[in-house]
Amino acid sequence: MEKARTLYGDEAGYAVFEDYVKEISKAGIYTVASNLLWSPGPALETYSQAFKAMVEDLEDAKSRGARIAFVEAHLSYISVHTLIPNPVLDRIINLGREAAVVYYVDDLYHALYRIAKRIEETPNLYIAESFVIDPLAYLLWRGLDHSLLTMLRAQYPHLETLIIGAKHPEETHSRLLQYAARPRSRGRREFLLAYMSHPISGVRRDYYILLDRGEIRSMSEHPFIRRFEAFKRRLRSRCRNLVLFEPTSIDEVLVPESVEPETYVVTRDNRWPHPREHDYEDMYPVNLFDRDTFGKLYGGGFPEPSELEHKTASILDYTGEARKFYLRRLLQIIADQIEVRDYEYVGQSSTILVYEPMYKSVVTGEVSPSRGVRKEINRAESQAKSIYVSASEETISHVASLTGGIFGERVNPIKLSNPSDPEELVEILREGGYCR
Numbered sequence: 001m002e003k004a005r006t007l008y009g010d011e012a013g014y015a016v017f018e019d020y021v022k023e024i025s026k027a028g029i030y031t032v033a034s035n036l037l038w039s040p041g042p043a044l045e046t047y048s049q050a051f052k053a054m055v056e057d058l059e060d061a062k063s064r065g066a067r068i069a070f071v072e073a074h075l076s077y078i079s080v081h082t083l084i085p086n087p088v089l090d091r092i093i094n095l096g097r098e099a100a101v102v103y104y105v106d107d108l109y110h111a112l113y114r115i116a117k118r119i120e121e122t123p124n125l126y127i128a129e130s131f132v133i134d135p136l137a138y139l140l141w142r143g144l145d146h147s148l149l150t151m152l153r154a155q156y157p158h159l160e161t162l163i164i165g166a167k168h169p170e171e172t173h174s175r176l177l178q179y180a181a182r183p184r185s186r187g188r189r190e191f192l193l194a195y196m197s198h199p200i201s202g203v204r205r206d207y208y209i210l211l212d213r214g215e216i217r218s219m220s221e222h223p224f225i226r227r228f229e230a231f232k233r234r235l236r237s238r239c240r241n242l243v244l245f246e247p248t249s250i251d252e253v254l255v256p257e258s259v260e261p262e263t264y265v266v267t268r269d270n271r272w273p274h275p276r277e278h279d280y281e282d283m284y285p286v287n288l289f290d291r292d293t294f295g296k297l298y299g300g301g302f303p304e305p306s307e308l309e310h311k312t313a314s315i316l317d318y319t320g321e322a323r324k325f326y327l328r329r330l331l332q333i334i335a336d337q338i339e340v341r342d343y344e345y346v347g348q349s350s351t352i353l354v355y356e357p358m359y360k361s362v363v364t365g366e367v368s369p370s371r372g373v374r375k376e377i378n379r380a381e382s383q384a385k386s387i388y389v390s391a392s393e394e395t396i397s398h399v400a401s402l403t404g405g406i407f408g409e410r411v412n413p414i415k416l417s418n419p420s421d422p423e424e425l426v427e428i429l430r431e432g433g434y435c436r
Contacts, residue, residue: 003173004070008181013061017073017092020050028122033077036084044087051088055095068181069095075103075145081137083144093152099159100180103149105341106166107252108138108334109266109286116297132299134315135264135288136326139333146340160184163344165249169275171236175243192434193243195342195349197377198228199359199370200248200272206363207270218269223362228355229273230420231390235353238426239435244353245345248272252334261327264288289323291316342372343379352380353425354389367395377411387411390425 001014018029025032025046035043058069071092077084093099112135133141149161164176179191203224210216219225236244251272254264267285268277288294299314318326346352357373360366380387389396389411396413414424429435 001070001072003170004177004181007174007177008068008070010064011066012068012070012181013058013066015054015058015069015071017050017054017071017086017088020054021046024050024053029074029077030079033084034079036077036087037079037082047088051091058095070181071095075101075148076141078133078137078141081132083141085144085148089148089152093156093159097158098184099156101149101152101159101161102176102180103145103161103163104166105142105163105250107250107266108135108142109252109264109288110280110283112138112288112294112297113283113286116294119296132297132314134298135330136315136333139330139337143333143337146337146344162348163341164245167249167251167274167276167280168246169236172244172246175241179243190433191241191243192239192351192429192432193245193349194351194353195245195345195376195380196232196247196353196355197346197357197373198355199224199357200372202359202361202368202370204253206361209363211270218273219271220269220273224356224359225273227419231355231422233275234420235422235425238422239429242429242434245349246274247338247342247345249274250338250341252338254331261331262324264327264330289316289318342376346376346379346385347383350385352376352385352387354387354391356391356395356419357389358391358395360395381411388414388425388428390414390416390422392416392419 001016004012005014021029021032032043032046035046054071058066058071061069073089073092074086075089076086093101112133115133149163152159153161160180162176162180164173175191179193203222204219206224207216207219207222210222216222220229232244232246236242254261254266265285265287268281271277286293295314295316298316315323315326354373354377357370357377358367359370361368377387377389391413393415396415412428414428416424426435
């Protein structure tokens with residue numbers, strides 16, 4: 001919301017819907033959302049009153065010249081392991097002739113970390129019998145939000161739904177907000193929504209090998225990542241109306257596929273580097289099985305013997321095979337949601353930009369096709385997207401023989417003279433008016 005205020009000032013009205021709910025109810029949003037289960041009549045009335053108060057404030061902003069409304073709201077809530085859609089979503093969407101939902105997604109461990117800290121700072125928020133959210137529950141909650149986006153997209157012709165990872169660069173967030181706030185009938189074509197496809201799994205596997213050898217300390221030191229991040233940074237700076245969706249802005253994968261998970265600890269060093277990582281500096285490391293951090297959030301966080309009768313089932317008590325089973329399940333759902341989200345990025349983009357679909361291992365020197373990139377290219381082709389592949393001459397020569405011909409009718413290969421410089425791609429995008 002602060003980003004929107006910076007961009008539009010008095011030209012827009014602004015509202016955080018849940019703040020109105022809290023003001024009307026004189027209670028926390030969690031309490032009111034829970035009452036949608038236990039006492040739906042009064043809770044729905046609270047939501048209706050909150051919506052009415054919000055609209056009055058937006059109408060006041062309109063009378064003072066505002067022509068755009070930015071509303072921040074949850075798509076759904078969770079209580080007692082039950083997922084609850086926001087009951088006034090349809091009213092919010094129908095406030096204007098056109099509407100766009102921009103859904104922000106963050107890494108689950110940082111989302112859980114923030115919720116846990118909020119509970120710690122606000123003790124009355126915590127209700128032992130019902131406020132229990134572990135990582136699996138959080139992922140299911142996020143899954144419902146994704147389903148709601150699909151439903152809303154099908155139900156409202158005047159609505160556009162967009163997904164973006166929270167760790168995208170500030171400039172990408174600004175450009176997407178400007179795109180979403182413009183009428184479809186004019187002005188939007190000056191923005192190009194594009195998805196950046198590139199090898200990830202092979203890069204991550206090499207990172208862990210190099211880390212074990214003591215050759216690098218952090219993922220940001222990986223040679224491929226250093227070249228690629230420079231490529232993206234220069235591309236964004238030269239194409240100021242390019243909205244570039246990056247899959248690694250959500251980095252929830254923990255270990256290579258071949259490793260049996262025993263714990264889930266993330267540090268800044270083992271996360272894919274992004275310009276906004278400094279905003280999370282005080283949130284590393286995160287250990288999803290740390291009782292001091294997540295005890296109250298997960299349940300089972302009562303160390304005193306006198307309180308044991310209140311103890312709830314908690315993943316914090318899982319050990320041995322039980323913990324490994326839980327983590328395998330967690331990582332599988334993460335992988336599934338990553339694939340779905342990446343396909344959403346492809347679907348909401350006009351163009352797919354591919355960087356080196358053939359990954360050359362820095363450990364073995366072997367050149368192999370990226371399965372993820374191949375699947376994304378195939379999906380983009382099926383949706384009639386324009387596709388530009390930036391790759392070395394060596395990569396392009398390997399493609400036909402090793403992939404069965406990844407370059408279809410809509411795929412345009414671009415030979416990179418410098419793997420850190422997107423100049424050849426910029427020239428092509430400039431012809432379309434997207435790099436100014």
